Each structure stands twice: as structure tokens, then as C-alpha cells.
Amino acid sequence: MLSQYAFIGIFAIIAFALPVIGLVLAWLIRPKKPNPAKNSTYECGMETFGDTWVQFKAQYYLYALIFVVFDVEAIFVFPWAVAYNKLGLYALVEMVLFVFILLGGLLYAWQKKALEWR
Amino acid sequence: MDYIRDFFVNIARSWTAWISTFLPDWGVSLVNYIVVGIILVLMPVLATLTLTWMERKVIGRIQNRIGPNRVGPWGIFQAIADAVKMLIKEDIIPDRADRPVFNLAPILIAGAAGLLWAVMPFGRRMIGADLNVGVLYIVAVGSITTVAVIMAGWASNNKFALIGAFRVVAQLLSYEVPMILSIATVVLLAGTMRMMGIVEAQVIPFIFILPVAFIGYFLAAAAEVGRAPFDLLEADSEIVAGYFVEYSGLKFGWFYIAEYGNLFAVSAITATLFLGGWRGPFANAVPALGPLYFIIKTILVVFLLMWIRGTWPRFRIDQMLAFAWKVLVPASLANLLWVAVVLKLPLPAPVQWILMLGGNLLILFVAATLLGRAAKRDAAKHSLTPAAV
Amino acid sequence: MQQVMFIVLSLVTLAAALMVVIARSMFRAALWLVLTFFGIAGLFILLHAEFIAVAQVLIYVGAISTLIIFAIMLSRGVMDPDARRFNDQWGVVAGFGAVLFVLLAAVVTRTRWPVALADVPADAIQRLGGDFVGSYVIPFEVASVLLVVAMIGAIIIAREQES
Numbered sequence: 001m002l003s004q005y006a007f008i009g010i011f012a013i014i015a016f017a018l019p020v021i022g023l024v025l026a027w028l029i030r031p032k033k034p035n036p037a038k039n040s041t042y043e044c045g046m047e048t049f050g051d052t053w054v055q056f057k058a059q060y061y062l063y064a065l066i067f068v069v070f071d072v073e074a075i076f077v078f079p080w081a082v083a084y085n086k087l088g089l090y091a092l093v094e095m096v097l098f099v100f101i102l103l104g105g106l107l108y109a110w111q112k113k114a115l116e117w118r
Numbered sequence: 119m120d121y122i123r124d125f126f127v128n129i130a131r132s133w134t135a136w137i138s139t140f141l142p143d144w145g146v147s148l149v150n151y152i153v154v155g156i157i158l159v160l161m162p163v164l165a166t167l168t169l170t171w172m173e174r175k176v177i178g179r180i181q182n183r184i185g186p187n188r189v190g191p192w193g194i195f196q197a198i199a200d201a202v203k204m205l206i207k208e209d210i211i212p213d214r215a216d217r218p219v220f221n222l223a224p225i226l227i228a229g230a231a232g233l234l235w236a237v238m239p240f241g242r243r244m245i246g247a248d249l250n251v252g253v254l255y256i257v258a259v260g261s262i263t264t265v266a267v268i269m270a271g272w273a274s275n276n277k278f279a280l281i282g283a284f285r286v287v288a289q290l291l292s293y294e295v296p297m298i299l300s301i302a303t304v305v306l307l308a309g310t311m312r313m314m315g316i317v318e319a320q321v322i323p324f325i326f327i328l329p330v331a332f333i334g335y336f337l338a339a340a341a342e343v344g345r346a347p348f349d350l351l352e353a354d355s356e357i358v359a360g361y362f363v364e365y366s367g368l369k370f371g372w373f374y375i376a377e378y379g380n381l382f383a384v385s386a387i388t389a390t391l392f393l394g395g396w397r398g399p400f401a402n403a404v405p406a407l408g409p410l411y412f413i414i415k416t417i418l419v420v421f422l423l424m425w426i427r428g429t430w431p432r433f434r435i436d437q438m439l440a441f442a443w444k445v446l447v448p449a450s451l452a453n454l455l456w457v458a459v460v461l462k463l464p465l466p467a468p469v470q471w472i473l474m475l476g477g478n479l480l481i482l483f484v485a486a487t488l489l490g491r492a493a494k495r496d497a498a499k500h501s502l503t504p505a506a507v
Numbered sequence: 508m509q510q511v512m513f514i515v516l517s518l519v520t521l522a523a524a525l526m527v528v529i530a531r532s533m534f535r536a537a538l539w540l541v542l543t544f545f546g547i548a549g550l551f552i553l554l555h556a557e558f559i560a561v562a563q564v565l566i567y568v569g570a571i572s573t574l575i576i577f578a579i580m581l582s583r584g585v586m587d588p589d590a591r592r593f594n595d596q597w598g599v600v601a602g603f604g605a606v607l608f609v610l611l612a613a614v615v616t617r618t619r620w621p622v623a624l625a626d627v628p629a630d631a632i633q634r635l636g637g638d639f640v641g642s643y644v645i646p647f648e649v650a651s652v653l654l655v656v657a658m659i660g661a662i663i664i665a666r667e668q669e670s
Contacts, residue, residue, distance in 0.1 A: 002509070004247040005552050007151045008236055011246065014155040015232035018163075019225040019372050026205050026368035058665045060284050061577045063439070065661045067291040068570040069654045070447070074298040075562045076639065076647070077454070078254060081306040083636030084461065091640040092462050098651045099451055105655035106447065114662045115443045117436035219538065250632060254561040261569025265541055268576055272534055287573060294569070311632070 062114050066106075073102050125406035127243055158235040158246055162228070162379025167197040169378050173424050180428035204371035216273040223270035224365065224372035230262040231379035238386050239313045241396045241408025252313040253301050256387060257294070260342060263380075264290050270365070270373075285435060290342060292439050296446035297338035300331040303454045304391050306461070307474075317395035325392040327471045330453045330478040332392045334446055336419075339384040341438070344377060345423055381420065389415035449485050453478060513553055520546030533579045541572050555627040558635065 080095055109115055121128050130150075138146050171186070171194055178185025186196040211220060236246035237255055249255050264287055271283020305311055307328065308319035325332045365373060389395060393415045396408030433441070456477040460470050523542040530536040544567040551560035628634065639647045 001250070001555065001557070002552070003147070004249055005557070006147075007154070007247045008233075008249075010148070010151045011155040011158065011236050012229070012233060014152070015159050016225060016229040018159050018232065019228040022372065023221075023225070023368055030206050030208050030367060058581065060288055061574070061581055062662065062665050063288045063291055064570070064574040064577050066443075066658060067295060068566070068574055069658045070295040071298070071566055071570045072654060073651065074295065074302060075566060076650070077299075077302045078305060078311065079558065079632050079636030080639055081302055081636070082309065082311055083633040084306055084458065085309050086633065087637055087640060089462060091637075092458050094640045094644055094648065095458060096455060097648060099455060101648070101651040101655055103448070103451060105658045106443070108655075108659055109662055110444065112662055112666060114666070115440065117439055216532075216534075219535070249557065251557050251561045254558070254565065258561050258564040258569065261565055264569055264573055265538075268573065269538065291570070291573065 059117065066109055066114070069105065070102070073098070123404050123406060126241065126409065127405065154246055158238075159232040161235045161382065162231045162375050165382035166375045166378040167201070169382060169420060170197045170200070172420070173427075176421065176424045177428045180425070201371070204368050204374075207367040210366045212275055216275065219269050219273035221369070223266050223273060224369045224376075226266040226269065227263055227376040228372040228379075230259050230266065231376040231383065233259045233262075234380075234383040237313050238383070239317050239390055239395050240412050242401075242405045244396075244409065245314055248312050248314045251311050253305060253311050253316070253391075257298055257301065261294065263342075263376075274365075286344070289344075289435070289438060292442035293338040293341035293446075296334045296442060296450045297342060299447065299450035299454055300335035300338065301391065303328060303331045303450065303457055304335075306454065306457050313390055313395075317390055317397060320394045320397060322471070323392060323394040323397075327474050328392075328453065328457070328478055329475070330449055330481050332388070333482075334450045334453070335391065336388055336422075338442070338446060339388065340423060340426070341442070343380045343384050345381065345427055381423065382416065385419035385423065386412070386416045388419045393419070445485055445489065449481055452481050456481070509553060513550070516546055516549040516553065520550065534576070537572065537576050537579060540575065541568055544568050544572065555631075558632050 076098065077095070080091065084091060134146060134150060137149055141149065174196070175185040188196075190196070211217065234256060237249055237252045239245045239248070267283050267286050267290070271279045271281075271286075274280070304316060304324055307324065308316045310316060310319065389412060394411075395415070396412045398407060398411035401407050401411060457474055460473045460477065463470065463473070465473070520543055523539045523546060526539040527536045527543060530539055544563060547567075548560045548563040551557075551563060
């Protein structure tokens with residue numbers, strides 16, 4: 001089993017080396033003529049005004065948090081799914097309970113408009 | 119004749135036998151890993167070269183025009199022309215960009231697109247590494263993209279890039295849940311997380327048993343890759359290329375390659391999970407046909423995605439996120455539980471499958487009805503007729 | 508060979524963890540944290556715990572890193588690289604930190620850790636799934652309650668701030 005991951009490790013090195021090689025190749029070939037107008041930040045052709053720091057809506061954080069909750073739930077489902085055929089009825093009941101508790105949470109979020117974009 | 123029957127495996131065996139004559143065991147393994155690694159890593163690049171051409175032709179035809187036809191017969195060398203252009207363009211890095219992070223983002227994203235191919239089952243015994251946690255590996259590699267997007271958006275030091283990155287990440291996160299749940303349903307039915315095992319378990323392709331899981335995965339994966347109708351965040355008319363607006367030259371090229379590589383990979387995964395992967399007529403007797411069926415099914419899914427891109431209008435971001443959380447997640451969960459219930463019934467397998475299909479169709483019907491009602495309410499709310507005001 | 512990989516991965520993980528604390532920019536610190544998570548996933552693989560390794564990447568790198576980065580961006584002022592990095596109590600804190608280190612080192616080196624002598628079984632993931640609904644069903648269900656509580660708590664706090 002570890003040999004499979006050795007392959008993944010080597011493959012990862014190759015997979016990340018490919019873009020690096022490509023970029024090095026491009027760096028050798030392309031022109032390098034920086035000038036202030038080209039290097040300034042893009043803002044639809046005008047000068048930037050204000051800092052780059054933008055008002056970060058709390059909504060993004062909520063989406064990330066609800067995602068964490070459901071991500072963990074999904075992770076719990078996988079070993080259960082793989083072992084399911086050999087388990088008895090209790091496996092079904094307990095997973096249904098697990099999912100229903102989380103569905104309750106989703107319903108709460110829905111009611112409280114935590115899933116709305118605004 | 120027998121040699122050709124299992125052509126690819128036999129070529130691999132002959133090659134291994136040949137290099138074993140002058141290399142120690144670990145050298146043989148290393149060389150094989152590197153060779154397979156290089157072949158697989160070129161898949162996203164290959165995908166970009168061919169699929170960009172295919173896309174421009176298909177969308178062109180859908181929009182009643184021809185598409186590129188100047189560079190080579192039917193324009194097939196167009197992609198090479200584009201690639202050369204990207205190579206020689208100047209690389210402009212904005213002044214106050216965070217250089218290391220700025221440069222790292224396209225490398226991460228392109229690497230992640232390549233990493234996916236390690237677990238794709240091309241044919242019987244033709245897979246990079248048949249991990250015990252194959253499908254989870256795929257989801258995990260997909261989640262690396264999320265971090266890379268934030269890196270690109272933040273390092274550019276550009277308001278549009280940052281906002282674009284946040285929105286893309288919100289979209290990616292929202293659609294990852296129905297994607298994982300659909301995959302979990304398939305794993306439940308197949309009883310294994312190994313990609314090879316899932317293909318072998320598909321006596322009949324799973325799309326006929328679990329259409330809801332197929333639709334859930336298909337739409338969620340389309341949103342993950344950023345394809346229309348979920349491409350609000352990179353549509354040129356919207357946020358000006360979004361989070362990679364400050365990238366030029368080959369760095370932009372790598373984002374592009376990653377996008378098409380992901381498109382190809384997601385289609386391949388759909389083909390593996392739902393269409394039977396390398397299975398097909400005579401595939402058991404002649405294993406060399408496996409990769410052919412695999413590629414054909416993958417291209418079919420790619421075509422389906424391109425067709426949808428040329429036909430459906432774009433979603434607004436609030437519609438998109440609402441669809442993920444309020445429609446796809448409950449539907450996927452309901453499907454998962456239904457499949458679990460049916461699997462515990464003491465019935466023969468084909469009867470179970472028919473029951474599962476029935477449940478799926480019921481879920482589809484309910485979802486469509488509720489969506490229809492919600493759409494009518496939404497239309498009435500936003501309508502401008504005097505009666506509604 | 509495994510020993511070499513272990514040393515390499517441990518060094519990478521420790522170096523990245525150190526950079527998390529030292530880095531000037533909070534965002535960079537978050538990125539070093541991502542590298543730490545990858546290192547830990549690699550260590551899990553060396554322990555033959557492939558499911559945990561993949562779950563580590565999926566949850567920590569995919570979800571929690573994003574959450575942490577969003578949290579960083581939600582709080583103004585932490586993004587400012589010129590802000591003071593140490594407040595006035597750093598001496599006391601360093602002292603406590605050193606005491607904690609000594610205590611932990613003593614505990615870790617003196618405990619007789621139960622080491623599994625057998626190989627990890629091939630059907631480890633099936634056994635894990637079976638245990639979820641078998642011997643460990645109460646932690647399993649409590650975990651779901653915990654997740655929902657966290658979600659509800661965050662929604663309440665976030666909504667309060669908006670209104």
C-alpha cells in the first residue's frame with residue numbers, strides 16, 4: 001500500500017514541476033519591459049482609489065462554516081458506506097439519526113436566512 | 119494476436135522486463151513511476167489542446183457559426199497558436215503584489231489538475247495507483263484548488279481579484295457538499311471507494327440506477343470547474359476574468375490549462391462513476407478496448423457540458439448558491455438515505471435497483487415541482503407588470 | 508527508506524509550523540499552516556492511515572484553512588503588517604510557555620505508549636465504518652450534535668453583528 005503512495009509522491013513532484021518548467025521556459029523566452037503604467041493595479045483603466053482592503057461580508061464566513069460542518073458529515077459517511085453491506089439494521093438507523101440531526105441544522109440555517117446571499 | 123488483446127498491459131510488461139535486465143528492483147519501480155507520472159501529468163495539457171478546439175467548434179456550431187478554421191485544416195492547430203502566444207507574452211506583475219504567493223498560485227492550481235489523474239481507471243489494470251480511498255483522494259485534490267484561488271486573488275493586490283476570489287470560493291465550497299454526497303451514494307451502492315472497484319461493480323451503469331446522484335454530481339462538478347451556467351465569476355462581461363485578472367502570459371496559461379484539465383478530469387470521473395468507465399462490449403475479452411470506451415464516454419460527457427454551456431443562460435450568484443444549498447444538498451441526502459434503506463431490504467439486486475430508480479425519479483419529480491413553484495413566486499415578485507406592483 | 512521519509516516530513520511540518528508563528532503577514536502565516544497540514548497528512552500515510560490522511564487534506568486544507576483565512580480577513584487590523592507583534596506581557600507568556608514545554612516533554616518521554624505490533628489490516632476502513640455505528644456510536648452521534656451546535660452558534664453571532 002505504501003508503494004502506491006510512493007507513486008503519488010513522485011507523481012506530485014512531477015505534477016508541480018511541470019508548471020515550474022513551463023514558467024522557466026517562458027521566462028527565458030519572453031520580453032521583460034516593465035514600466036509604471038503596466039505595473040499598476042488594474043481597475044478598469046482608471047487609477048486605483050482607496051486601499052485594496054475591501055469590506056469583507058460576514059456571509060462568506062457563514063458559507064465556509066456551514067461547509068465545514070457538512071464536509072465533516074460527509075467524511076463520516078464514507079467509512080460507513082464502505083462497511084454498510086456487512087452491518088445490520090442498526091447501521092441504517094444510526095446514520096439516519098446522524099443525517100437528520102444535520103438536516104435539522106440546515107433547516108435552521110435556511111429559516112434564519114443564513115443561506116441567502118445578501 | 120494475444121499480445122494485442124491486452125495491448126497496453128503487455129507493452130508495460132515488456133518494457134518492465136527490458137529495463138529489469140540492467141536496473142535493480144527499486145530502479146525499475148522508480149523509472150516506471152516516472153514514466154507513468156509524465157504520461158499522466160500531460161493529460162491536462164493534452165486536454166487543453168484538444169478540448170479548447172472542440173469547445174470553440176461546438177459552441178460555434180450551436181451559435182450558428184463556424185469557429186476557428188484558419189490555422190490548419192478545420193482550425194485544429196489553433197490551440198498550438200494560442201499556446202505559443204501565451205509563452206511569448208510579457209509577464210506583468212503588479213507593483214504591490216505579493217510575489218512568492220503570486221507566482222505559487224498558478225503552479226498549485228496546475229499541479230492539482232494534474233494530480234487528479236493518478237487514480238483514473240483507464241482500463242482493467244491500467245491505473246496510476248488504485249488507492250483504497252480513490253474517490254476521496256479526488257475530492258481532496260479538488261479542495262487544494264480552493265486554497266490556490268484565494269492565493270491568486272489575495273496576492274494580486276487588486277480589489278476585483280479579491281472579490282472575485284471570495285465569490286469563486288463561496289461557489290466552490292457550496293457545490294462541494296452535493297458533489298461529495300453524490301459520490302458517497304455511489305460508494306454506498308458499489309461498496310468500495312476504489313475507482314477500479316466502482317467500475318467493476320457497475321454491471322449496469324449507475325446512471326440508470328441513480329439518476330439523481332448523476333445529476334447532482336454532474337451539476338456540482340460543472341460548478342466546481344467553473345463551467346457555464348455557473349461561470350458568473352469568470353465571464354468576461356461580468357467581473358473581468360475575476361481572480362486571475364492580474365495574471366498574464368504563461369501564468370494565465372496555467373490557470374487556463376488547469377480549467378480545461380479539470381473539465382476533462384471531471385468528465386472522466388463522471389464516466390467512471392456513472393457510465394461504467396472502461397466497461398463496454400467485448401471489454402472483458404479484449405482489455406485493450408477499455409481505454410477506448412473510457413475516452414469515448416469521457417468525450418461524451420465533455421460534449422454534454424459544452425452543449426449546456428452554449429444553450430443555458432447564466433445563473434446569478436444568489437440563485438447559484440441557493441440552488442446548491444436548498445436543492446442539491448437535500449436531494450443528495452434524501453437519495454443517500456433512500457439507497458441505504460433499499461439496500462437493507464431482503465430483495466434480489468435487480469429489484470433493489472428498480473426501487474432505487476423509482477425513489478430517484480420521485481426525488482426528481484418533487485424537486486422539479488418545488489423549483490417550479492419557487493420560480494413562479496420569484497417571477498411574480500420581480501415582475502414589472504402593473505398588476506404585480 | 509521509510510525512516511528517511513519520516514524525517515523529511517517531520518522537518519517540513521515543524522519548519523512550516525514555526526513559520527506560522529514567525530511570519531509577519533497573517534495571510535502568509537495561514538499559508539504556512541496549510542503546508543503544516545499537508546505534512547501531517549504525509550505522516551498519517553506513513554502510519555498506514557490513508558483514510559485519515561485524505562480526510563486531513565479534505566477537511567483541514569479544503570475547509571478549515573479557508574475558514575481561517577476568511578476569519579483573518581473578517582478582523583481588521585490583523586492584516587496590517589506594521590502592527591506591533593508582541594504586546595507587553597511577552598515575558599510572562601514566554602515563561603509559561605517554557606514551563607508547559609518542560610511538562611509536556613516529561614510526559615511524552617516517560618509514558619509507555621501502547622504500540623500496535625500487528626500490521627494495519629487491509630480492511631481498516633470497513634472496520635472503521637463498523638466501529639462508527641458499533642462500539643463508538645455515542646461519540647458518532649454526539650459529533651453530529653456538536654457540529655449542529657457550532658453551526659447554530661456561528662449563525663446567531665454573525666446575524667447579531669449584521670443587525
